[in-house]
Amino acid sequence: MALPDLYAGLDEKIPDSLADLHGPAEGVVPLPPHLVWSGMTEFDLAKPMIRMSMYRIVITAGRKADYETYLNADHLLQDWPQLRRGLGPGYRRAWEKKLPLRRETVA
Numbered sequence: 001m002a003l004p005d006l007y008a009g010l011d012e013k014i015p016d017s018l019a020d021l022h023g024p025a026e027g028v029v030p031l032p033p034h035l036v037w038s039g040m041t042e043f044d045l046a047k048p049m050i051r052m053s054m055y056r057i058v059i060t061a062g063r064k065a066d067y068e069t070y071l072n073a074d075h076l077l078q079d080w081p082q083l084r085r086g087l088g089p090g091y092r093r094a095w096e097k098k099l100p101l102r103r104e105t106v107a
Helices: 048-061 064-070 073-086 089-098
Strands: 028-030 042-044
Touching: 042 048, 048 064, 048 073, 048 089, 073 089
Parallel strands: none
Antiparallel strands: 028 042
């Protein structure tokens, strides 16, 4: 029996627009247990590496509502060139297909 596709249904979870991402732009953000159950659970958005760590967690473990609640469009656009390197290829393709995250699509 084959394992389920890790990226199955991902396209439906990604918001239709960057405008749907209403996450905080500053401060310390605590993530709920369904996203992070051990280790660091609060993330200081003023620290880019910490923020990108949080974004990786939300993108890979979250649901559409989590994306809309915890991801900020401006930070996502700013961090995407580096953030995308830490995501699996399925996540990169799905997010870049649905939203204008690549530099050439943002310009």
